[in-house]
Amino acid sequence: MVAYTARRLMLAIVVLIGMSLMTFYISHAIPGDPARLASGAHAKAEQVESLRVQMGLDKPLPVQYMIYMKGIISGDLGTSVSTRRPVADELKEYLPATIELSVFALIISVVAGVFFGIVSAVRRNSALDHFLRVFSLVGASIPVFWLGLLFLIFFYKQLNVLPIGGRIGIGINPPTKATGLYIIDSILSGDGIALKSSISHLVLPSITLGYSSMGVFTRMARSCVLEVLSADYIRTARAKGLKETIVVYKHALRNAILPLITLVGLQFAYLLGGTVLTETIFSWPGLGSYSVTAITNLNFPAIMGVTLTITTLFVVINLITDLCYAIADPRIVYK
Amino acid sequence: MEEVILEIKDLKTYFYSDKSVVPAVNGIDLLVRKGETLGIVGESGCGKSVTCLSILRLIPDPPGKIVGGQILFKGEDLLAKTEAEMRAVRGNSISMIFQEPMTSLNPVFTVGDQLSEAIRLHQGVAKKEAKQKAIDMLKQVGVPAPEQRAREYPHQLSGGMRQRVMIAMAISCNPDLLLADEPTTALDVTIQAQILEMMRDLKDRLGMAIILITHDMGVVAEMADQILVMYAGKAVECATVKTIYKNPMHPYTVGLLDSIPRMDVDVEKLHVIEGVLPDLSNMPEACCFEPRCPDARSICSQKEPDLEQVGDSLVRCWKYCPEWRQ
Numbered sequence: 001m002v003a004y005t006a007r008r009l010m011l012a013i014v015v016l017i018g019m020s021l022m023t024f025y026i027s028h029a030i031p032g033d034p035a036r037l038a039s040g041a042h043a044k045a046e047q048v049e050s051l052r053v054q055m056g057l058d059k060p061l062p063v064q065y066m067i068y069m070k071g072i073i074s075g076d077l078g079t080s081v082s083t084r085r086p087v088a089d090e091l092k093e094y095l096p097a098t099i100e101l102s103v104f105a106l107i108i109s110v111v112a113g114v115f116f117g118i119v120s121a122v123r124r125n126s127a128l129d130h131f132l133r134v135f136s137l138v139g140a141s142i143p144v145f146w147l148g149l150l151f152l153i154f155f156y157k158q159l160n161v162l163p164i165g166g167r168i169g170i171g172i173n174p175p176t177k178a179t180g181l182y183i184i185d186s187i188l189s190g191d192g193i194a195l196k197s198s199i200s201h202l203v204l205p206s207i208t209l210g211y212s213s214m215g216v217f218t219r220m221a222r223s224c225v226l227e228v229l230s231a232d233y234i235r236t237a238r239a240k241g242l243k244e245t246i247v248v249y250k251h252a253l254r255n256a257i258l259p260l261i262t263l264v265g266l267q268f269a270y271l272l273g274g275t276v277l278t279e280t281i282f283s284w285p286g287l288g289s290y291s292v293t294a295i296t297n298l299n300f301p302a303i304m305g306v307t308l309t310i311t312t313l314f315v316v317i318n319l320i321t322d323l324c325y326a327i328a329d330p331r332i333v334y335k
Numbered sequence: 336m337e338e339v340i341l342e343i344k345d346l347k348t349y350f351y352s353d354k355s356v357v358p359a360v361n362g363i364d365l366l367v368r369k370g371e372t373l374g375i376v377g378e379s380g381c382g383k384s385v386t387c388l389s390i391l392r393l394i395p396d397p398p399g400k401i402v403g404g405q406i407l408f409k410g411e412d413l414l415a416k417t418e419a420e421m422r423a424v425r426g427n428s429i430s431m432i433f434q435e436p437m438t439s440l441n442p443v444f445t446v447g448d449q450l451s452e453a454i455r456l457h458q459g460v461a462k463k464e465a466k467q468k469a470i471d472m473l474k475q476v477g478v479p480a481p482e483q484r485a486r487e488y489p490h491q492l493s494g495g496m497r498q499r500v501m502i503a504m505a506i507s508c509n510p511d512l513l514l515a516d517e518p519t520t521a522l523d524v525t526i527q528a529q530i531l532e533m534m535r536d537l538k539d540r541l542g543m544a545i546i547l548i549t550h551d552m553g554v555v556a557e558m559a560d561q562i563l564v565m566y567a568g569k570a571v572e573c574a575t576v577k578t579i580y581k582n583p584m585h586p587y588t589v590g591l592l593d594s595i596p597r598m599d600v601d602v603e604k605l606h607v608i609e610g611v612l613p614d615l616s617n618m619p620e621a622c623c624f625e626p627r628c629p630d631a632r633s634i635c636s637q638k639e640p641d642l643e644q645v646g647d648s649l650v651r652c653w654k655y656c657p658e659w660r661q
Contacts, residue, residue: 230395232438238393239433240453240504241425254443330488331442 001326004334005319012315016308020072023307024065027300034298038081055081068304077308078301082293087305090290095309096180097167098286101278102271104183104202105210109271110264113214114257117221121229122248132218139215144274148208148281155204162204165283169197205282209274213267220263224256231255258329265321269314337369338409340512340544341390346404348382348389351397355616359385359399361568364642367512367561372538372545374559374576376552376591380612382568383548384434387514390546391431392421409511427457430505434517436498440489446473447485450504457508472503477533495526499533506537513538516548531558552595556580564588567613567623574648584650586628622653634658 035052036043043051052058056067071078077087113136120132155162167182168174175186175194182198185191228234229252237251238244279288287306294302326332348360360382367373375383388394389401392413406413408429413421433439441449450469454460460468466485473481476499489497498518505513515534519527535558538545547558555562555576562579564572564587572585583589590608610627622628625635634653645655653659 232433232435233441235393236433236439236501236504237441239391239425239431241422241427241456242452243422251441251444255441258443329443330445331490 001323001334005323008319008322012312012319015315016311019311020069020304020308021065023304024068025061027298027303028061028064030298032298034081034300037298068301072308077305080294080302081299082297082302087301090302091287091305091309092180094285094287094290097284098272098275098279098288099313100167100181100183101202101205101209101284101286102268102275104206105213105271105274106264106268108206109210109213109217109267110260113217114221114260116214116218118225118248118253118256120218120222121225124226133222136215136218139211140219141215142212144208144212144277145281147211148205148278151204151208152281163197163201164204165201167198167201167285168194169201172197205278205284208281209271209278212274213271216267217260217263220260221256224259225252228252228256254328258325261321261325261328265318268317272310272313337371339366339407340369340371340409341365341367341546342405342407343386343390344405344407346386346389346406347402348385348394348399349402350399357615358568358618359615360389362404363563363565363568363570365563365570365573367544367546369511369544370538370542371561372547372559374555374562375546375548375565376550376555376562377565378550378612380615381565383550383565384516386565387431387516387546387548390514391425391429393425393431423457426453426505426510427508428510429512429514430508430510431514431516432498432501432505432518434520436494436501436521439501440497442489445486445488446492446500450485450500450507453504454507468507469503472507473500475506475537476500476503477529478503495522495530498522498526498530502530502534502537506541506543509541510543513543513545514548515545517550518547519554520549520551527554534558552591564591567615567618569623569651570642570649571624571651572648573642578647582646582648584645584648584655585624585652586630586654587624590629622651630654632659 033048035048035055035057038055039048039051056064059067068078075088077091079085080087080090083090116132116136120129123129152164156164163169172194175182175191175198176189178185178188183195183202186195186198225248229248234247234252237247242251275284275286275288276292277288278284279286280292283289287309291303291306293299294306323334326334343363343365346360346363347358350357350359363382363386365373365375375386377383385394385399390406390408390413392401394401401414404414408424413424416424440446447466447469450472451462451465454465454468454472455462458465458468470481470485473484478484478496478499484492484496484500489500492500498521502518518534519530522530531554534545537543545558547555549555559576562572562574562576563570564579564585566587572579572583572588574584579588580592583592587608590606593606594608596605608627613623613626619636620639621637622631622635622640625631628635632653640651640653640656642649642651643655
């Protein structure tokens with residue numbers, strides 16, 4: 001397993017290099033002049049030109065790429081064109097918000113989705129099953145921005161039960177920074193007010209983001225459980241005299257969950273992509289809204305930084321899910 | 336006479352679909368005494384397995400349902416028991432082994448865990464004690480290095496070893512009755528002989544009764560005391576092994592016996608019973624074997640014969656009724 005992990009990590013480096021090449025090329029192929037944009041509307045031609053030299057944009061593309069990659073190795077992701085701050089610092093600021101949002105959304109979608117899937121399968125063809133199937137199908141098909149707007153109107157404007165905008169209430173101090181994840185930080189520092197406020201701010205965005213994944217998990221879990229329930233070893237478990245709950249939640253679920261583990265990795269990538277819309281709707285200060293700003297400003301270093309961060313996250317999450325798979329299924333041995 | 340362990344009276348198990356009703360078991364009677372082995376034979380789809388699953392009330396519902404009859408286990412009607420009472424019977428006083436050892440064990444739990452699960456459930460012993468008992472059971476069924484095997488997963492074991500594990504699981508709570516549904520069909524012949532030998536040995540030692548389902552006439556000859564021949568959900572002949580082999584009465588039984596390959600007789604082709612099992616959902620009011628029967632006469636297609644005592648056997652055939660000569 002160690003050798004396998006090492007090999008997968010080596011492969012991840014290849015993926016990252018490929019990814020960086022593509023992003024670098026595409027972002028530079030977009031028409032537009034970052035130096036012009038960065039130096040402002042009233043800048044003179046020579047000012048723009050000197051900024052261009054300063055930003056290294058006068059060099060040929062391959063050279064620019066090499067300079068960029070050399071920086072990455074030493075942890076330097078370049079300087080943001082619009083804020084003049086190191087991109088690495090900005091990412092450190094925005095990344096925790098996105099991780100908090102997407103992990104929360106993932107937990108909601110996995111827990112609810114798998115539970116609904118099991119109920120649906122066990123009560124096959126009942127009214128509850130039909131309801132859950134429609135519910136999950138709606139989730140899998142409704143666009144994120146539309147659902148987000150509906151939530152805003154209903155829970156904020158009509159009922160006014162949940163806050164929107166940002167990660168924490170105005171006037172409440174964010175918890176002492178340890179991980180950057182407000183929920184964990186406020187638990188660590190014992191700050192009840194911050195914890196309550198950050199959870200309530202997280203509810204709507206994470207449900208918005210997680211609903212469609214939940215639909216996917218429900219449908220997948222339902223079919224997996226149904227398939228497993230007709231297996232011979234389930235009949236054996238029943239013939240032993242086990243209770244139906246143990247048959248379902250121990251013997252069937254442990255097997256049905258295996259394909260879902262892989263799905264978690266894939267859905268996480270989907271969630272990270274979904275943060276762009278969700279964060280914009282809910283003014284969530286994360287990588288999603290950061291990347292929208294970066295793209296509209298042709299902020300190449302920031303775009304590259306975001307892309308590489310998300311790719312790394314995706315590769316790591318999928319490696320973890322593959323390793324979990326081997327732990328959950330004794331038949332899988334990585335060599 | 337030994338005490339009666341199981342008596343089934345007029346058992347009917349039907350399967351329902353949108354379009355039709357399939358009477359998979361249609362009025363079976365049988366009786367098993369302590370320490371006795373009853374062999375149920377018949378071709379695929381004749382209702383052998385459904386009979387066994389009905390005893391444990393493990394018929395998947397829907398589509399299946401036990402619609403009539405009585406299953407008296409030591410005098411108590413299993414069909415009248417609640418689900419919780421039934422669970423106390425399953426794996427405890429009646430247990431079952433299945434045809435497919437490759438898929439009948441849960442792939443994600445160790446052999447030891449799966450064995451000790453039933454022991455803990457029915458005997459209420461501590462985890463450690465159950466583990467030890469599981470290892471003892473593996474030793475009893477002839478699994479080499481049982482301590483190590485108990486820590487392994489089913490995929491690390493061969494088919495024969497897995498069937499031994501299934502048998503160990505089935506006998507771990509000293510059942511009064513073991514239902515063996517084609518326990519050796521999926522195994523190769525040498526392993527088959529070993530497993531049968533072991534089952535016979537266990538039966539003698541533990542004094543349990545066995546219902547052995549098979550379509551292999553050779554296996555029943557070796558194992559069974561009584562034989563029940565089933566066809567299309569009904570019993571067509573029932574007698575002791577000796578009687579059936581010496582004097583088979585029903586044409587279907589005769590056909591089954593003729594289909595056994597023999598070394599001492601030189602034949603060009605194996606005997607086959609022509610035709611296929613009739614469509615159970617659309618059965619005529621006649622002898623169900625009539626379309627395939629070499630001896631059929633007009634009466635066979637008009638009325639269904641009853642199961643009647645003829646000599647030492649119970650037979651369902653017009654041949655042995657007075658109407659036959661008319």
